[in-house]
Amino acid sequence: MKLRSILADIGKSLATAVWFMVLLFPLMVMKVNVARGVAQIQFRWNLLPLVGVGAFVLSYAWRIALEWNERRGANKSEGMSSRIRAAGAAYLARPAVRTSSLLVLLAFVIAFPFLFGMYHTNVMITAFIYVILGLGLNIVVGLGGLLNLGYAAFFGVGAYTYGLIWKYIGPSFVAAGMDPGWLFWISLPLAGIIATLFGILLSLPVLRLRGDYLAIITLAFGEIFRMVMQNSGDLTGGATGISLIPRPWFFGQKLPPTKAATYIYFIAIVLVIITIFVVRRIEDSRVGRALEAMREDEVACEAMGIDLVKNKLITFALGAFWAGIAGVLMAAQTTYINPDSFTLWESIIILMAVVIGGTGSIPGVIGGAILLKLLPEYFRALAQYRMLIYGIAMILVIIFKPDGLIPRKRKQYTFERKEATK
Amino acid sequence: MALLELKDVQTFYGNIQALKGISISVEEGEIVTLIGANGAGKTTTLMSICGITPIRSGQIILKGQEISKLSPNRIVKMGVSQVPEGRRIFPQLTVSENLDMGAFLRTDKEGIRRDMEQVFTIFPRLAERRNQLGGTLSGGEQQMLAISRALMANPHLLLLDEPSLGLAPLVVQNIFEVIQKINKERKTTILLVEQNANMALKIANKGYVMQNGVIKIADTAAHLLENEEVRKAYLGL
Numbered sequence: 001m002k003l004r005s006i007l008a009d010i011g012k013s014l015a016t017a018v019w020f021m022v023l024l025f026p027l028m029v030m031k032v033n034v035a036r037g038v039a040q041i042q043f044r045w046n047l048l049p050l051v052g053v054g055a056f057v058l059s060y061a062w063r064i065a066l067e068w069n070e071r072r073g074a075n076k077s078e079g080m081s082s083r084i085r086a087a088g089a090a091y092l093a094r095p096a097v098r099t100s101s102l103l104v105l106l107a108f109v110i111a112f113p114f115l116f117g118m119y120h121t122n123v124m125i126t127a128f129i130y131v132i133l134g135l136g137l138n139i140v141v142g143l144g145g146l147l148n149l150g151y152a153a154f155f156g157v158g159a160y161t162y163g164l165i166w167k168y169i170g171p172s173f174v175a176a177g178m179d180p181g182w183l184f185w186i187s188l189p190l191a192g193i194i195a196t197l198f199g200i201l202l203s204l205p206v207l208r209l210r211g212d213y214l215a216i217i218t219l220a221f222g223e224i225f226r227m228v229m230q231n232s233g234d235l236t237g238g239a240t241g242i243s244l245i246p247r248p249w250f251f252g253q254k255l256p257p258t259k260a261a262t263y264i265y266f267i268a269i270v271l272v273i274i275t276i277f278v279v280r281r282i283e284d285s286r287v288g289r290a291l292e293a294m295r296e297d298e299v300a301c302e303a304m305g306i307d308l309v310k311n312k313l314i315t316f317a318l319g320a321f322w323a324g325i326a327g328v329l330m331a332a333q334t335t336y337i338n339p340d341s342f343t344l345w346e347s348i349i350i351l352m353a354v355v356i357g358g359t360g361s362i363p364g365v366i367g368g369a370i371l372l373k374l375l376p377e378y379f380r381a382l383a384q385y386r387m388l389i390y391g392i393a394m395i396l397v398i399i400f401k402p403d404g405l406i407p408r409k410r411k412q413y414t415f416e417r418k419e420a421t422k
Numbered sequence: 423m424a425l426l427e428l429k430d431v432q433t434f435y436g437n438i439q440a441l442k443g444i445s446i447s448v449e450e451g452e453i454v455t456l457i458g459a460n461g462a463g464k465t466t467t468l469m470s471i472c473g474i475t476p477i478r479s480g481q482i483i484l485k486g487q488e489i490s491k492l493s494p495n496r497i498v499k500m501g502v503s504q505v506p507e508g509r510r511i512f513p514q515l516t517v518s519e520n521l522d523m524g525a526f527l528r529t530d531k532e533g534i535r536r537d538m539e540q541v542f543t544i545f546p547r548l549a550e551r552r553n554q555l556g557g558t559l560s561g562g563e564q565q566m567l568a569i570s571r572a573l574m575a576n577p578h579l580l581l582l583d584e585p586s587l588g589l590a591p592l593v594v595q596n597i598f599e600v601i602q603k604i605n606k607e608r609k610t611t612i613l614l615v616e617q618n619a620n621m622a623l624k625i626a627n628k629g630y631v632m633q634n635g636v637i638k639i640a641d642t643a644a645h646l647l648e649n650e651e652v653r654k655a656y657l658g659l
Contacts, residue, residue: 295514300511305495
């Protein structure tokens with residue numbers, strides 16, 4: 001039985017290999033040289049076995065992986081990895097271990113800019129910005145179940161709020177003898193509020209939409225935002241964007257770039273912590289659960305008296321708020337913004353961080369965002385294959401870990417214990 | 423005065439008229455059943471009462487107040503709660519979270535907790551599974567959950583849409599017993615939509631037979647059970 005299935009697998013893989021050899025024949029084997037106006041076909045026969053063997057090995061490995069995945073699904077509790085994870089969780093659940101490991105992590109995070117210098121600090125800031133973005137989008141996609149492909153636009157709204165405030169209010173601010181560094185702190189809440197308003201604005205036309213249609217409208221919104229920013233040159237600087245945006249000052253003191261990076265790094269950490277805290281509160285609240293209920297079943301929600309209109313407004317507004325905050329941070333870090341930073345591609349990266357990390361799971365989204373921003377940064381040598389790697393990673397995650405790398409753990413509510421204490 | 427009264431209600435889906443002038447009245451404390459074949463407009467009637475599919479003309483009067491222009495959440499607040507067709511529980515929420523969503527508009531935590539315990543005494547199976555995800559329950563348990571979730575809103579009027587759909591006969595028996603119990607013990611008025619006309623008429627006080635968007639026959643349940651036409655068309659006798 002076992003032997004037969006192995007033989008069947010080998011047979012199928014062989015068929016795949018032959019098929020690939022045929023398919024890739026014109027691409028890999030035939031090469032057309034044009035010399036003196038005459039096309040000559042050169043046959044590179046030595047590549048043919050390479051294609052065959054490569055296709056066979058890949059196909060066979062893929063089959064084994066799929067089978068392993070199926071078996072793993074059948075006896076989930078007995079797998080080696082799940083046993084290790086359970087042991088790890090039990091170890092971490094001990095309060096002493098938990099607090100001390102949290103402290104070590106915190107110490108490392110605090111010491112990071114002093115240990116690794118400006119370049120790595122800046123990389124980390126970018127990662128933190130994406131953590132905030134991921135957590136914000138997670139409210140929309142993970143809790144509310146509304147696919148938003150124009151999320152980068154809210155990010156842009158935040159960044160442009162700061163940029164435009166600097167461009168138009170900055171000079172008079174300086175003329176009045178005040179530090180331009182304060183503008184950052186003014187912009188931060190303001191950008192959040194303006195992004196929220198844009199979120200509500202977007203949610204109005206999409207109240208009745210779900211799924212594909214919602215995705216298309218949000219995608220269009222993202223592109224409209226970018227195009228408006230690009231084409232209103234007088235107002236926003238057009239494609240050249242806005243430059244020389246000030247970094248935040250440290251209590252009325254201008255910092256040199258290295259120190260400013262460290263400063264922004266700590267601001268980013270504080271914002272990340274606030275975001276995590278607030279998002280957790282939302283998740284545990286009744287509003288959060290109503291959002292989840294909306295994701296599950298809209299008609300049932302209406303029958304329960306949950307106001308869908310209000311719910312969708314809240315979802316988009318909350319998601320947009322964090323994107324606005326992240327935008328200000330981004331503008332302050334790079335000191336330069338232009339419409340190209342807020343393309344559809346940006347929205348997709350944020351969405352990928354959420355999906356790869358684990359939709360709805362806060363640690364998952366944090367991990368996903370950091371992974372997706374750090375890896376390309378540290379593997380610059382592979383930069384031209386980045387899209388390929390992202391694509392493969394996405395397929396692997398969807399097939400082997402459909403809930404993401406760190407899936408969401410459902411909170412357990414126990415009523416029995418409460419009664420016992422009464 | 424009737425608790426709920428529909429007067430010549432017409433509802434459309436786009437250009438298609440689903441309800442062609444429905445008039446129903448439900449008295450306080452009654453079980454009223456709405457029977458009829460597929461596509462007769464039974465579900466649409468319930469959805470119209472809830473305000474989920476807004477009506478085009480006619481009147482819906484609840485406790486002497488016109489409600490047909492109100493939003494669904496206002497109607498739920500007035501004490502109407504629905505067990506939708508096909509159960510429609512929230513599969514990714516736990517049983518207790520599902521129940522909590524049913525009490526979404528209530529703010530009295532103590533009352534919600536008490537009602538949850540009460541629901542658990544009606545359906546002990548749910549108590550065992552309170553931390554389980556809704557989607558992992560069996561069909562019968564999901565129906566129990568859907569009914570319980572609607573009860574959590576503490577309704578005066580409970581709208582039940584085909585509670586017997588896709589359930590084993592024994593489970594259906596059990597569900598109908600509970601419906602009767604809810605009506606008797608909680609004094610909840612019940613409007614029951616059913617294809618299982620026999621079961622529905624046995625527990626109901628009054629019945630309406632619907633066909634193609636109109637009420638064909640309106641009578642007491644006992645009379646309907648005797649009615650030759652009903653027996654032939656809906657009871658299969």
